[in-house]
Amino acid sequence: MHILVNSHRMIQEVQHVVKAVSSRTTIPILSGIKLDVSAAGLTLIGSDANISIESFIPTVENEQEIVTIHQTGAIVLPAKYLAEIVKKLPGEEMDIHVQQPFSVTIQSGASIFTLNGFDPEEYPRLPVVQNDAQFSLPQQVFKNVIRQTAFAVSTQETRPVLTGVHLCIVGKKLTCTATDSHRLALRTVEVDLNENDGNVNNVVIPGRSLQELNKILEDVSDDVEIVVTDNQILFKVGNLLFFSRLLEGKYPVTTEMIPAKAQAKTTFELKTKSLLQTLERALLLSREGKNNVVHLKVIDQTQIELTSTSQEIGKVTEQLHVEKLQGEHMHISFNGKNVIDALRVVDSENIYMMFTGTMNAFLVRPSESDHTIHLFSPVRTY
Template sequence: MKIFCSKDALLAGVNAVQKAISNKNTLPVLQGILVTAEAQFLHFSATDLEMGIRCQIPSTTVTEEGTMVVPAKLFSEIVRKLPDTTITLEEKDKSITICYNESEIVLNGYDPEEFPLLPDLMEPITFTLPTIIFKNMIRQTVFSCSTEENRPVFTGTLLQIEGTNIRLVATDTHRLALSIASISNSEESRFSGIIPSKTLTEIYRLLRDEDEELTISYGNNQVVFQFGSIYLISRLIEGQFPNYKQVIPQSCETKVILSVRKLLESVERALVLTRDKSGANIIKINVKNNELKIDQTSELGKISEQIVVEMEGKDVTIAFNAKFLIDALKVIDSDQILFELSGPFSPGVMRPLDNSNYIYLVLPIRTA
């Protein structure tokens, strides 16, 4: 294999697949990137056997087609330090030579025969949607996934397709985020699967504004996302996602309409004084007489915040994890929210005032 290309082309390929490279797997070849040269294109592939990414990079002169597996971490570091000039890559007997100007670097590679190929789904069900919609849905939900591996279903996001509705739902059992959008689904395809949060985070990172459409295919307990020059395949998490519809309250005792920005800024200021050894980040909220008050006292000092609101229903005092409120307020694009409360022991529900397609539920914290 022998090719001529730019430093930027190599960087683009490495950056696209780097998050799928295995750091823990016992197979040494999975710590590499498979590079394939054919028809004036370079194809980069990486996998940790849970997720795989393949991308195609143009603007390459291929003088000899072939494949090689480069050591990912070392190759990445070297490419970033190369000068902006034409780079020659040549592979022979698993030895990889990188030539630039009058210099060269030789790396020991892996056997391409040992690298697992990324599968194509057999008879998949496929649908498309605008990338900007799906990217926003990821942004509004994935932060609510759990990081505790002992309960796998909570480390992923439920993707559901029913008719023309697509939903993403994430929960770590302390909070829940639900985002809904409309898609064209002429074949009335149905799907329900739990996608690892790592997969969705990576899709969010790779999606670009110029990638207008995202194609999602599924089958064989796997899901594939294709956009631009990227092909990303991921396993689905096995297990039963909880019935989230039963968790969301259908009524409330107190309705509060208030500014997203004002609540976010107040909670962020109060958070500065809530940090203790337990890491609970507890703030107390009192809603009364069309005013929301946050009073916080700790060994660090005290703060008292008041926000004018529109309220309907009972007065209420309730405590929350401040960070859980901040996470949601940062991804709500509306100016105002409807905050629904039902006493100190029931979950609070946030809804953007001008968008019924997003719901964020957060459990209160019981305080003495």
């Protein structure tokens, strides 16, 4: 294997595939990135067995030569060093040349690196994904879907299926749900799925996979194609393939948890940013005790009061203006940190809050739309 490759593109694609490589892998060869040169170009692969990322750099792109191929072949190079080396090389191109079976020289400008690698034959094959069901979404839309749901997955392995985001398509509507059983985030979006393309139901993608994918997606309208099989999901973005294992197990039915309008006992609207900043202040004191409990009380038709108390440190109280208040003057306690997480991903100036009783979950959504829904369990305080 011997190539001359454009440094800028090489840095970009190494940074993409290295996201799949874990520094704590127990399989030595997975600490590496596979470089595979065919007549068509250079393929880079990184994997941690759960996530695999494959990126292809073609010989010619936009009529510019990006890779000059002197000799085809393959090698696996230690990901950590490769990523740092390519980033710091001085020249605009880098010459990558396999010298002995599993060693390589990388030359750029006056700089020459010799790097020991692994046998490419030992690198695991990527999963084969048959086109069971396939749909696509603009990258910027899918980025938002991830941002607005993946934060709410469980971080505890006691119920592994809750560490993922649940996908379900009914008709032309994709519903993405995440819950750690104390809070729930739900986002719906229109998709184009032909019925004979198969169906998407009880597909649970590990939250970590989506967080890594989100770093690669860009804020552009170009599509990301999504292919779902029994135990794998594949995201195609331009020349990049992102594979993720799916989580096994039955995801809980969450649709019935969402309270209907008819159950509402108290509803009001208020400014997202005001509530967010007030909660951030409230948590300055209660964060320490790690309970994050905030108490909300309706004062009158236009005012609510948020309070947080930490026995040893002190207390904070703040009144907030609300609009369109309907129903009872109730009070409720909740985990302020969970609500803050949700408010940070709400892309709406105003939010609508609906309460169905002091002991029941309450709902937060943008005041103008219901494509995003957040639910929160109350906290009992004695």
